[in-house]
Amino acid sequence: MEQVIGIEAQKYPRLLKEIGNEAPKKLYYKGNWEEFFPAKAGSRSAAGENCLAVVGSRHLTSYGRKITEQLVTEIAAAGITIVSGFMYGGDEAAHKATVRMGGRTIAVMPCGIDIIHPEYQKELYNEILEKNGLIISEYEGKFLPVNWTYVQRNRIVAGLSKAILVVEAGLNSGSLITAKYAKKYGRKIFAVPGQITSEVSKGTIKLIKEGAEPVSEANDILKFFKVLVNPVKRAPSSQNSQNFVSSGLTKSGSLEQKIIEQLKREPMEADLIARTLGVSVAKIGTALSLMQLKGFINQESGKYYIN
Amino acid sequence: MLIKVPSVVNLGLETIKVDVEVNLANRGLPGFEIVGLPDKAVDESKERVRAAISSSGIDFPAKKITINLAPADIPKEGSLYDLPIAVGILSSVLGFPIPKNSLFLGELSFDGSLRHTKGALLMALFAKEFRFENLFVPKDSANEAGAIKGVKVFPVENLIQLSSHFLKRKSIEPVSGQKILDALPAPAEFDMREVLGQEQAKRAMEIAAAGGHNIIMVGSPGSGKTMLARALPGILPPLNETESLEVTKIYSAAGNIPPGGSLITNRQFRAPHHTASLVGLVGGGARPHPGEISLAHRGVLFLDEFNEFPHSVMEAMRQPLEDGYLTISRSKQRVMYPADFMLVASANPCPCGYLNHPKKICICSPLQIKKYQKRVSGPILDRIDLHIAIQPVDTTEFSDNQKNSELLESSKAIKQRVVLARQKQEKRFENDSIQSNAQMKNTHIKNYCKLEKDIEELLYRASIKFQLSARSYMKTIKVARTIADLEGAEEIAISHMAEALQYKPKIYEL
Numbered sequence: 001m002e003q004v005i006g007i008e009a010q011k012y013p014r015l016l017k018e019i020g021n022e023a024p025k026k027l028y029y030k031g032n033w034e035e036f037f038p039a040k041a042g043s044r045s046a047a048g049e050n051c052l053a054v055v056g057s058r059h060l061t062s063y064g065r066k067i068t069e070q071l072v073t074e075i076a077a078a079g080i081t082i083v084s085g086f087m088y089g090g091d092e093a094a095h096k097a098t099v100r101m102g103g104r105t106i107a108v109m110p111c112g113i114d115i116i117h118p119e120y121q122k123e124l125y126n127e128i129l130e131k132n133g134l135i136i137s138e139y140e141g142k143f144l145p146v147n148w149t150y151v152q153r154n155r156i157v158a159g160l161s162k163a164i165l166v167v168e169a170g171l172n173s174g175s176l177i178t179a180k181y182a183k184k185y186g187r188k189i190f191a192v193p194g195q196i197t198s199e200v201s202k203g204t205i206k207l208i209k210e211g212a213e214p215v216s217e218a219n220d221i222l223k224f225f226k227v228l229v230n231p232v233k234r235a236p237s238s239q240n241s242q243n244f245v246s247s248g249l250t251k252s253g254s255l256e257q258k259i260i261e262q263l264k265r266e267p268m269e270a271d272l273i274a275r276t277l278g279v280s281v282a283k284i285g286t287a288l289s290l291m292q293l294k295g296f297i298n299q300e301s302g303k304y305y306i307n
Numbered sequence: 308m309l310i311k312v313p314s315v316v317n318l319g320l321e322t323i324k325v326d327v328e329v330n331l332a333n334r335g336l337p338g339f340e341i342v343g344l345p346d347k348a349v350d351e352s353k354e355r356v357r358a359a360i361s362s363s364g365i366d367f368p369a370k371k372i373t374i375n376l377a378p379a380d381i382p383k384e385g386s387l388y389d390l391p392i393a394v395g396i397l398s399s400v401l402g403f404p405i406p407k408n409s410l411f412l413g414e415l416s417f418d419g420s421l422r423h424t425k426g427a428l429l430m431a432l433f434a435k436e437f438r439f440e441n442l443f444v445p446k447d448s449a450n451e452a453g454a455i456k457g458v459k460v461f462p463v464e465n466l467i468q469l470s471s472h473f474l475k476r477k478s479i480e481p482v483s484g485q486k487i488l489d490a491l492p493a494p495a496e497f498d499m500r501e502v503l504g505q506e507q508a509k510r511a512m513e514i515a516a517a518g519g520h521n522i523i524m525v526g527s528p529g530s531g532k533t534m535l536a537r538a539l540p541g542i543l544p545p546l547n548e549t550e551s552l553e554v555t556k557i558y559s560a561a562g563n564i565p566p567g568g569s570l571i572t573n574r575q576f577r578a579p580h581h582t583a584s585l586v587g588l589v590g591g592g593a594r595p596h597p598g599e600i601s602l603a604h605r606g607v608l609f610l611d612e613f614n615e616f617p618h619s620v621m622e623a624m625r626q627p628l629e630d631g632y633l634t635i636s637r638s639k640q641r642v643m644y645p646a647d648f649m650l651v652a653s654a655n656p657c658p659c660g661y662l663n664h665p666k667k668i669c670i671c672s673p674l675q676i677k678k679y680q681k682r683v684s685g686p687i688l689d690r691i692d693l694h695i696a697i698q699p700v701d702t703t704e705f706s707d708n709q710k711n712s713e714l715l716e717s718s719k720a721i722k723q724r725v726v727l728a729r730q731k732q733e734k735r736f737e738n739d740s741i742q743s744n745a746q747m748k749n750t751h752i753k754n755y756c757k758l759e760k761d762i763e764e765l766l767y768r769a770s771i772k773f774q775l776s777a778r779s780y781m782k783t784i785k786v787a788r789t790i791a792d793l794e795g796a797e798e799i800a801i802s803h804m805a806e807a808l809q810y811k812p813k814i815y816e817l
Contacts, residue, residue: 118674170668275504275506286802
């Protein structure tokens with residue numbers, strides 16, 4: 001049986017229909033449609049009613065990835081459905097964070113429903129379906145993705161959602177196109193501020209200048225959805241049996257403490273820490289390895305972060 | 308009239324005695340023939356010998372001359388038989404006897420002078436082993452042969468001088484008390500202090516130099532990978548006597564010792580381009596020739612743009628990386644060349660090169676990056692002890708003090724530590740067949756790297772957290788051993804192990 005929903009169907013997403021003649025005539029899908037869009041129209045409790053589109057650059061920085069994970073985890077935990085486009089980078093980070101925490105997610109594909117694109121994200125694709133997510137596309141069968149289908153896909157991402165969160169976006173990026181559609185359809189736009197020197201913050205800064213709401217915590221978005229939750233403090237990953245660890249644990253003024261002070265301001269690579277603190281890189285390396293093993297800090301793409 | 312002039316043939320690094328038999332027959336038409344599997348260079352020696360003898364003012368005998376290079380079934384190559392052939396003919400013409408216990412080698416010029424000829428050192432070693440007292444070699448190759456003590460090396464300038472020596476008119480003074488001149492100094496193009504920032508990479512270079520570890524640097528274009536590699540020769544410890552001889556042998560066989568040079572005492576730095584042929588890199592050919600990896604023996608092989616090297620080259624390097632030598636087998640001969648080098652590789656993180664760059668955006672898709680990184684085969688990466696990520700440095704962010712290279716540590720200062728660490732290793736491995744920490748096998752690690760319980764636990768936890776393979780586990784211990792040696796510590800401490808973990812293989816996350 002082909003799984004397809006026509007625009008006239010009761011089960012057709014209400015919000016998407018509102019975008020008028022831009023709404024896709026048909027939606028092919030995989031997964032449990034009723035979970036998201038039950039036949040009884042306007043059921044406010046259905047998962048498909050409270051959608052947040054989360055989009056970000058394909059070339060997400062480690063900052064962007066971290067923020068996406070953090071925000072999406074909290075938002076999805078509050079029961080908001082995360083919609084995105086299954087591209088690598090920002091989309092993938094959003095889907096991944098949602099399924100990891102057990103939330104609901106909808107992936108809108110730029111290609112025929114029977115194709116996984118990009119194919120190497122097959123694992124994530126299956127994970128979405130396993131965890132009660134929904135995969136949809138307006139294209140049938142094995143229709144291959146082309147330049148314009150990505151743009152068309154973005155209008156569905158925007159159309160399905162009440163609000164859109166742009167994590168990182170360059171100028172002339174797909175994420176900004178999604179934001180443009182969202183604006184056109186009258187959706188709320190949230191943007192994550194970043195460093196003004198970063199290429200992938202230029203788009204989000206532009207959005208903020210144009211009136212998008214800057215986001216600094218999940219509650220900024222949850223307020224809009226009228227769900228208020230206590231800020232979830234992520235419990236630091238449990239560390240058991242710390243015998244070699246406990247010995248040199250962060251006395252004030254110790255090298256470890258100094259490193260943490262530095263990393264609190266911004267993530268740094270070992271060279272910069274050594275240079276700033278004026279300590280030999282050998283000693284810094286030793287401290288960083290130990291702190292990493294203790295779980296205080298983490299390394300991602302060369303830089304160290306506080307956990 | 309039959310005259311025998313002894314010389315040698317070098318097959319790879321092996322030397323075999325060759326008798327150059329010169330027969331001048333009074334019967335038959337005048338002519339000049341060489342037999343005994345000569346190659347083109349040997350065969351052309353006829354013309355050189357004829358011209359050289361004539362220009363020396365001696366009438367070339369109008370007789371039927373036949374030269375036999377015995378044993379006749381071993382192929383001979385090169386120009387080294389010019390001198391023995393000429394000496395044979397001259398001995399007949401001028402009537403002097405061929406001195407006993409002598410070996411001859413040298414290429415002739417048309418004017419009768421001798422040119423620098425490859426393989427002089429190999430012949431001197433052979434002479435020493437088989438008790439040949441006198442060596443007659445070109446003047447330019449005399450220093451090379453003279454590096455071997457216990458043989459008399461006569462530097463021959465030209466045929467006239469040699470004839471007067473044999474006719475006892477004016478004797479040639481043998482080279483003696485040879486002062487060892489470094490044949491190929493390896494000047495570092497940069498001093499480490501010229502490299503601003505890159506503290507961790509410099510430290511890794513120091514560790515690599517001290518323990519002979521292989522190292523790979525991954526970073527964006529312009530981040531200073533090549534500069535760091537080029538500064539490396541300045542901190543390498545000098546070759547010891549045995550090593551020096553091993554290296555000079557290879558260079559002598561390859562003809563890479565410059566005229567007048569003797570022993571090579573510096574570790575060599577070879578940087579072949581990625582378009583170099585497989586044979587050029589690992590050695591080979593119909594008559595096996597040492598490749599770049601053998602020329603880098605006991606030194607450094609720097610492979611810039613490592614991912615660009617063809618798969619075949621990388622695979623061919625696996626055996627030498629493991630065993631320290633390479634066997635080239637041909638149907639007619641089998642040659643073993645030592646190739647115990649320190650591999651220094653540099654690579655871009657992705658096809659566009661800007662993955663994780665602080666300013667520029669990488670435009671590669673994850674799939675492209677994966678494919679690109681997969682071009683370096685796993686087994687090769689597995690044999691690299693130190694992995695470092697290099698970030699481009701923005702010197703405008705440096706304070707004046709940090710920018711002042713005078714305040715940074717010079718290569719000389721680093722070298723001192725490296726040399727001390729090497730000495731410790733030499734002492735440690737006195738009774739083993741290895742020289743450096745990087746060469747340790749598991750049994751050596753068991754003997755020389757005793758780990759306290761808490762260090763072992765640290766490593767165990769790290770291996771889980773960072774997903775270290777069994778081989779990486781061992782590599783980390785080796786690196787920790789070198790770090791301890793640099794510090795002059797007898798036992799590996801927690802701090803050494805923790806620092807060693809900084810250089811573990813990196814997974815380039817997107």
